[in-house]
Amino acid sequence: MIIDGLGDRPIDELGGLTPLEAANTPCFDLLARTGITGLMDPLSPGIRVGTDVGHLALFGYNPLKVYWGRGPIEAVGVGIDLNPGDVALRCNFATVDENLIVLDRRAGRIRHTEALAAVLDGMPLENGINAIFKPATEHRAVLVLSGPRLSADITNSDPGPTNEGQPVQEVKPKRSGQPLAEKTAQLVNQFVRKSYEKLRNHDVNRERMGKGLLPANIVITRGAGMAVKMRSLTERFDIKGCCITGESTVAGIAIMSGFKVLTNEKLTANIDTDLDEKARLTVEGLKEADFVVTHIKGADLTAHDNKPREKLAFIEQMDRMLQKVIDSLDNPQDVYIAVTGDHSTPCAIREHSADPVPVLIHGDGVLVDDVRSFGERACAHGGLTRIRANDFLLSLLDLMGVTYRFGS
Amino acid sequence: MIIDGLGDRPIDELGGLTPLEAANTPCFDLLARTGITGLMDPLSPGIRVGTDVGHLALFGYNPLKVYWGRGPIEAVGVGIDLNPGDVALRCNFATVDENLIVLDRRAGRIRHTEALAAVLDGMPLENGINAIFKPATEHRAVLVLSGPRLSADITNSDPGPTNEGQPVQEVKPKRSGQPLAEKTAQLVNQFVRKSYEKLRNHDVNRERMGKGLLPANIVITRGAGMAVKMRSLTERFDIKGCCITGESTVAGIAIMSGFKVLTNEKLTANIDTDLDEKARLTVEGLKEADFVVTHIKGADLTAHDNKPREKLAFIEQMDRMLQKVIDSLDNPQDVYIAVTGDHSTPCAIREHSADPVPVLIHGDGVLVDDVRSFGERACAHGGLTRIRANDFLLSLLDLMGVTYRFGS
Numbered sequence: 001m002i003i004d005g006l007g008d009r010p011i012d013e014l015g016g017l018t019p020l021e022a023a024n025t026p027c028f029d030l031l032a033r034t035g036i037t038g039l040m041d042p043l044s045p046g047i048r049v050g051t052d053v054g055h056l057a058l059f060g061y062n063p064l065k066v067y068w069g070r071g072p073i074e075a076v077g078v079g080i081d082l083n084p085g086d087v088a089l090r091c092n093f094a095t096v097d098e099n100l101i102v103l104d105r106r107a108g109r110i111r112h113t114e115a116l117a118a119v120l121d122g123m124p125l126e127n128g129i130n131a132i133f134k135p136a137t138e139h140r141a142v143l144v145l146s147g148p149r150l151s152a153d154i155t156n157s158d159p160g161p162t163n164e165g166q167p168v169q170e171v172k173p174k175r176s177g178q179p180l181a182e183k184t185a186q187l188v189n190q191f192v193r194k195s196y197e198k199l200r201n202h203d204v205n206r207e208r209m210g211k212g213l214l215p216a217n218i219v220i221t222r223g224a225g226m227a228v229k230m231r232s233l234t235e236r237f238d239i240k241g242c243c244i245t246g247e248s249t250v251a252g253i254a255i256m257s258g259f260k261v262l263t264n265e266k267l268t269a270n271i272d273t274d275l276d277e278k279a280r281l282t283v284e285g286l287k288e289a290d291f292v293v294t295h296i297k298g299a300d301l302t303a304h305d306n307k308p309r310e311k312l313a314f315i316e317q318m319d320r321m322l323q324k325v326i327d328s329l330d331n332p333q334d335v336y337i338a339v340t341g342d343h344s345t346p347c348a349i350r351e352h353s354a355d356p357v358p359v360l361i362h363g364d365g366v367l368v369d370d371v372r373s374f375g376e377r378a379c380a381h382g383g384l385t386r387i388r389a390n391d392f393l394l395s396l397l398d399l400m401g402v403t404y405r406f407g408s
Numbered sequence: 409m410i411i412d413g414l415g416d417r418p419i420d421e422l423g424g425l426t427p428l429e430a431a432n433t434p435c436f437d438l439l440a441r442t443g444i445t446g447l448m449d450p451l452s453p454g455i456r457v458g459t460d461v462g463h464l465a466l467f468g469y470n471p472l473k474v475y476w477g478r479g480p481i482e483a484v485g486v487g488i489d490l491n492p493g494d495v496a497l498r499c500n501f502a503t504v505d506e507n508l509i510v511l512d513r514r515a516g517r518i519r520h521t522e523a524l525a526a527v528l529d530g531m532p533l534e535n536g537i538n539a540i541f542k543p544a545t546e547h548r549a550v551l552v553l554s555g556p557r558l559s560a561d562i563t564n565s566d567p568g569p570t571n572e573g574q575p576v577q578e579v580k581p582k583r584s585g586q587p588l589a590e591k592t593a594q595l596v597n598q599f600v601r602k603s604y605e606k607l608r609n610h611d612v613n614r615e616r617m618g619k620g621l622l623p624a625n626i627v628i629t630r631g632a633g634m635a636v637k638m639r640s641l642t643e644r645f646d647i648k649g650c651c652i653t654g655e656s657t658v659a660g661i662a663i664m665s666g667f668k669v670l671t672n673e674k675l676t677a678n679i680d681t682d683l684d685e686k687a688r689l690t691v692e693g694l695k696e697a698d699f700v701v702t703h704i705k706g707a708d709l710t711a712h713d714n715k716p717r718e719k720l721a722f723i724e725q726m727d728r729m730l731q732k733v734i735d736s737l738d739n740p741q742d743v744y745i746a747v748t749g750d751h752s753t754p755c756a757i758r759e760h761s762a763d764p765v766p767v768l769i770h771g772d773g774v775l776v777d778d779v780r781s782f783g784e785r786a787c788a789h790g791g792l793t794r795i796r797a798n799d800f801l802l803s804l805l806d807l808m809g810v811t812y813r814f815g816s
Contacts, residue, residue, distance in 0.1 A: 055785075087533060131720025156579065204769065259492075276637065365417040365418070365754065365757075366417070367417060367418060367426075367763070367784055367785055367788075368418065368424075369785060369788065381789070383785060383788045384453075385788060385793055385794040386793070386794070387453045387794075389452075390454075391452055391453035391454050392453070392454075392461060393454070394452075394453065394454020394455060394762065395453050395454040395762060396454075398454050398456055398761060398762035398763075401757065403454065403455075403456050403762060404456065405456045405457065405458050405759075405760055406451065406456065406457050406458065406461050406471070406475075407457050407459070407460045407461030407462070407464075407475065408458040408459070408460055408478050408631070
């Protein structure tokens with residue numbers, strides 16, 4: 001169970017406790033009391049990570065070696081099969097005027113962009129390359145350029161969230177003297193220009209304008225990244241994996257890792273997500289997979305909004321959800337349960353921090369320690385001491401008995 | 409003192425304690441109480457290691473960079489002086505029929521193979537290469553091919569322990585398109601064929617068959633590895649080292665490290681080993697060396713057999729043995745004593761695991777912590793916290809005052 005943004009810092013209105021420490025979490029506490037606990041650094045102490053990097057580490061990748069950028073992760077998340085060397089970019093449907101000044105980076109937060117995306121997918125560009133273009137959640141989409149000799153070292157056409165009113169930017173190589181980046185930038189510029197030509201008079205946009213809604217009349221790009229070959233968790237170990245998440249980045253990393261993703265529209269990746277449905281899918285996942293990751297986004301969002309009481313309440317909901325999962329298991333004694341987060345998000349700073357997150361592992365054979373509750377400070381005394389996300393994952397797999405001996 | 413396979417997991421019949429926790433170990437406990445303790449990962453958390461890799465790390469090597477495979481370690485252990493680029497293979501004297509079907513991979517567990525080995529050592533092969541062949545313990549031996557442009561990336565001629573009744577396998581490159589591996593495989597195949605020709609009618613075998621014993625009429629190979637150049641512990645630090653062990657792998661690593669090995673037939677690398685003799689040799693070693701490693705195999709073997717009470721009893725014997733060593737020292741206050749294991753071997757899984765092992769260091773100047781006994785869970789609260797085998801070794805050497813300052 002990965003609780004996004006779990007870790008926090010002492011909060012005055014919670015009596016100097018963190019939301020997790022102040023929350024009433026009988027399930028987590030029982031697991032901590034009868035399991036082994038510790039503190040986990042996503043990468044290493046003092047390194048603040050994003051949800052993408054935190055999850056890469058928890059899924060067994062070394063982000064320092066293989067960080068693709070968000071584009072390729074999102075591309076995998078929407079079902080595109082990437083080859084090493086492909087360049088993928090995150091995109092927004094946006095609204096521009098006739099001078100390509102960006103009026104709204106999200107085209108009025110348009111949803112259901114399938115018909116618009118369809119006229120862009122497969123668009124022929126230069127050098128015999130066709131654009132691969134797929135819609136993602138809400139106004140988001142993904143562009144992939146597949147071919148030899150590309151580079152992801154290019155700037156964004158999206159002027160960025162603080163720069164509405166600026167024109168769509170020309171994509172350029174990030175540094176001079178990079179012919180591959182020059183070529184790739186030209187392909188992206190070509191795509192952006194053609195997207196305007198194909199979308200401006202699209203029926204969907206005529207209809208939106210008729211209703212007084214902003215048209216999604218262009219696609220703007222950011223976050224280019226190149227797909228690299230990495231050995232996935234399911235290639236390294238003989239396990240069947242399953243991930244329950246409503247979040248496209250986490251879904252992308254899970255798919256890259258060879259995991260099946262169970263999701264549906266009830267999982268919103270927000271605090272209104274359906275935790276009963278998440279519990280149900282977790283139990284379903286455990287029936288067919290050896291290793292099930294259930295990701296819950298809400299705690300992170302409440303912390304970004306500096307709402308410690310909402311974070312506390314959401315953590316209590318997750319505690320009840322996990323108890324429900326355990327109560328539904330036919331053979332709880334055969335299941336290892338681990339709870340942690342992908343990073344800390346202290347409410348007070350409304351931002352991810354490098355504080356380590358508490359972690360617990362419960363199951364057969366663990367060296368039960370003296371820790372009596374699940375919290376940032378309690379777990380600092382745990383038997384796992386302080387470990388890194390990769391090491392935590394391997395320790396869990398080792399308890400499960402699926403690791404290999406190095407040496408003889 | 410390296411207790412092979414020391415670490416374990418909670419065991420019901422020991423009241424939920426580990427063998428080390430349940431054992432009566434007044435010497436270890438006093439050293440823990442008046443020393444500094446911690447948990448040690450052989451490589452890093454979650455990585456399960458073999459005895460070879462665990463000892464490489466404890467002798468200061470980085471196994472991720474320099475793991476030779478078992479062949480070269482065993483070759484050094486039997487006294488062969490390897491050059492970088494040499495390929496070494498572990499061998500068994502075996503019994504085959506006239507169709508080279510393996511009837512017994514150990515030739516009836518033959519001992520004293522010196523006369524048989526003598527007719528194979530120096531055998532001329534192709535390309536001007538002569539086989540170097542030396543007997544090891546019981547039915548085991550080592551083959552070294554010394555020359556330029558060889559490769560260890562080859563398969564085994566030994567069909568393996570679960571495949572008796574299969575023919576001797578043809579050695580091949582592990583992957584296609586490897587001309588050096590192709591050439592090396594041919595040399596090994598040639599050696600194996602010739603070994604049959606030279607051994608089948610050897611006097612020793614005629615005599616064995618006369619007694620109804622299986623003839624050692626062929627040599628089969630496995631575990632090819634290439635010698636690489638590594639800076640040894642005694643090259644990195646100005647120390648004189650000595651190792652007391654009955655185990656050929658540990659002896660090989662100690663010799664590679666520039667240590668003198670003290671051993672004799674009373675050290676069996678089994679639970680019947682003579683611990684009094686081991687204590688005597690340890691005291692003898694301390695008279696001439698700065699750094700003495702005493703390795704004891706028995707605990708690991710009892711754990712592989714899932715015999716927790718035997719493991720406990722053996723640990724108690726080791727505790728008494730260490731007390732005997734301390735009592736024999738003229739100047740115990742001038743000696744640092746460290747106790748740990750090369751890896752954990754939980755009885756319940758009868759196999760090495762990645763669980764960290766407890767470690768203690770006793771001696772002048774250590775920051776004595778609050779830990780009152782030597783055990784897996786007690787040491788999780790120790791002042792060394794959780795460290796890696798390489799780091800533990802360097803910390804011990806630093807206390808001894810033989811390390812160098814990095815920087816000025």
